[in-house]
Amino acid sequence: MMAEPEATRYGLALHTTSPQFGLALSDGVGTPRSRVWDLGRELSVHMHRLLAEFLPPQTWQDLAFLAVANGPGSFTGTRIGVTAARVLAQQLDIPLFSLSALAAFLQMTVADAAPNELVAIQLPARRQQVFAAIYRRSSDGRTWQTWRTETAIAPEQWQQELAAIAPPIRLLEAPENLGDTVTGLLELARWEWAQGTRSHWSDAVPFYGQHPVET
Structure with a gap:
């Protein structure tokens, strides 16, 4: 199989599950380029503009895949991020990797884990619960x-x-602010891409964990 042109190997990751908005871009060779903004409830107001400003000098046509954090975390932020990533992946006709914000945190912060080692992680949730996984x-x-x-x-x-x-x-x-773990999110997606996985945008769904409305 012929190697893909270098211009088509870029991956773009979006992280919106916390009060921070994180973006990361990499071709898998050089150091990823990333940026984090503290947007809070202003995410929907500024996200598309910041995306457009962040991408150059690359273009949308340079992207081979997208990645998005699918939760857990903020209900509204997660919904906005996953929805935006689905639309972009559909329009660009490229794979979309929908990955855990908790796994992205581990990828960024735990460098000393031995092969096959188990690590538990938790994130404070509402209603006297935690989001938890191993x-x-x-x-x-x-x-x-x-x-x-x-x-x-x-x-x-x-x-x-x-x-x-x-x-x-x-x-x-995991801390409340997770935007800076967007690079870990991109690393996980890049690994999936290298294994030949090509996730369809329609498979990307948010993980809320809790109902957004108190009952």
């Missing part, structure tokens, strides 16, 4: 594989689950 470091040490699917859970129940795992595993808590 990931296994891949055997080649390059990515993370889901070992315990993300869920919203009471802290007491989560601690009981962790206590039942032997030997004990590390537990990390």
Whole structure:
């Protein structure tokens, strides 16, 4: 199979699950170019303008794939980001990798995990719960594989689950602001792309974990 032209190897990642808006762009060879903005509730007002300003000197036609954080986190931010990424991927007719914000955090912050090591992660949620998951470091040490699917859970129940795992595993808590982990998101998507995965935009759905309205 012939190698793809260099201009078509760029990947663009969007991270909107927290009060920050993160963008990262890379061709898989050089250092990724990234930027983070503290937008809070102004995400929908500024996102498209910031995207257009961030992309040059590359163009939309240079992109081979997109990646988006699909949650957990802010309901509104996650919905806006996933919707925008789906529209872009559909219009550009390129793959869209919809990936966990928790996995992106691990990719950026845990460099010392041994191959196949389990690491637990939690993120504060509403209604006295946490978003929680467990990931296994891949055997080649390059990515993370889901070992315990993300869920919203009471802290007491989560601690009981962790206590039942032997030997004990590390537990990390993700911060409120996750925009700067967009580079980790792009790394995970790049790994999937290199394996030949071509995720369709229609498969990208948000993970909210909780209903947005109190009942």
